[in-house]
Amino acid sequence: MDFRDIAREEIKDLPVYSPGMDIDDVKRRYGVEEVIKLASNENPVGPSPLAVGAVHRAVADMSLYPDSSCAELRRRLSEKLGVEPERLLFGNGTDEIIDLIFLAFFNPGDGAVMGDPTFSSYFLTGMTVGARIVYVPLRDFGHHPEEMLGAVDESTRALFVGTPHNPTGTICTTAEFERMLAGLPPEVILVWDEAYCEYVDDPEYPQSIPYLERYPNLVVLRTFSKIYGLAGLRVGYAVADPQVVDMLERVRPPFNVNRLAQAAAAAALEDSAHLEKSREVNALGKRYLAEELDRLGMRPVPTQANFMLFRYDHLTGNLAARLLEKGIIVRDGAALGYPGYIRLTVGTPEQNQAVIGAIEEIVS
Ligand SMILES: Cc1ncc(COP(=O)(O)O)c(C=O)c1O
Known part of the structure; x- marks a missing residue:
């Protein structure tokens, strides 16, 4: 065989x-x-010592499945970000959420627009569902909003932008973010990957979450793998329109964020x-x-x-x-x-x- x-x-x-x-x-x-x-x-x-302590306490219950809805982590994160709990979706790392976006929104042949070079999960995951990957060369190591928008056509389902971008470390400014949102058709999702946002000190960096009210096609991705120091446990999250979250929930595997990861992430949020x-x-x-x-x-x-x-x-x-x-x-x-x-x-x-x-x- x-x-x-x-x-x-x-x-x-x-x-x-x-x-x-x-x-x-x-x-x-x-x-x-x-x-x-x-x-x-x-x-x-x-990792934060608070996260380590929380993992030690959670270990005793590891014979039990985790809470599939991540209720405690959801409650703390929604408070911290000032967003409704139903705007949050948790994944086994942000990588899994990228998978879920392709699973939920892409048919074979649908277009995914992204920079070139870019973070490999965007195109490798897209390829697994037969998405048509449309690469837009970076300029000066950064994204060019108008060229990215110019690559959008009627088959495009999403545009992927890492900011800071991996592997270059460049960001998109507030003005660039606004031009991308304003220039995208409302049915094309803007996947705004902020895995490294906590490190940014450039005042031109946009505060993306308030834009969710006006742009239901915006999906902000963040992770506990980077500044929170929990890469080995795998927790990431999306902040998005409740309807988008609802579609992603339909393809999310149950219990995808394990018990120790949930405990660590919830505790890490408290450790400023x-x-x-x-x-x-x-x-x-x-x-x-x-x-x-x-x-x-x-x-x-x-x-x-x-x-x-x-x-x-x-x-x-x-x-x-x-x-x-x-x-x-x-x-x-x-x-x-x-x-x-x-x-x-x-x-x-x-x-x-x-x-x-x-x-x-x-x-x-
Ligand atoms: C831009 C970007 N997005 C997402 C991820 C994935 O993070 P996670 O560990 O949450 O899957 C990484 C990890 O390197 C990254 O660089």
Whole structure:
């Protein structure tokens, strides 16, 4: 039996998602004791102690299914954001919500407009349902609203915009956000992915949630994987029109957010000190890395996120592979649509210094 014969046509040639190297893989393969992983934009501060405590307490009940409606997390988040509880949808990471959007709203051949390069979940998930992916080249590492709107046609179901954008770290301004909303037909969804919004310090960054009242086609995505430091537990959420949420609920698997994840996320929302510290560590690290990479001639792209894209190929060969040999895992831009670049997560001061030291050694 060749199972390729019975698989759906749309998935046969899909690449399998490559998450990059794992800490244990690197230890084994390169015989290094200490590994620094700055490849997946996780929070180097770690999770909030309140989240850790909540997980410990929730462990005793792990023989019970979780609350499928995430009632407690929903209550706390709706209060924090000032939105009605029925505007929230929770997912096993934002990644799952992207899946649900395609499942609920896309027939094969329907168009999904997105930047190029962009976050791979948008196009890989779209391809699984046979969506027609319409790529709009980035300009200066950012989205171009008019060109994106120009790519919309009658088959378009949604436009995907990460802001800050992965892998570039650029944002869309309030004016750009408003132009996209005003220019989209009301039946085309704007998926506004704010996975890194808590790190942004640019005053031009829009407060997206109040726009939901006027634009029922806006879907804001956020996650507990980044600044909240809970990537290993998988919780993300959408804020959207109740009717959109209702459609997504119909394709959501029951119990998709596990018990420990719900407890951790609800507790993390209460820890403003952890959020503040994470922001500070990132701001300091971002400044240090930008200055040092600039000094080394690596041309870092100005970022509003907790990662930084920079160019190296005019100075050295395969930098990601050479850093790996030293026990430092970064994301090679070749896998992200930027060959010759690296996407580096901002780490702790010690991690940042170690990376810069290693790069300096390799380049000289
Ligand atoms: C832009 C963007 N959106 C969504 C995600 C997925 O986050 P989650 O861990 O919530 O699935 C990521 C993770 O890297 C991301 O960079």
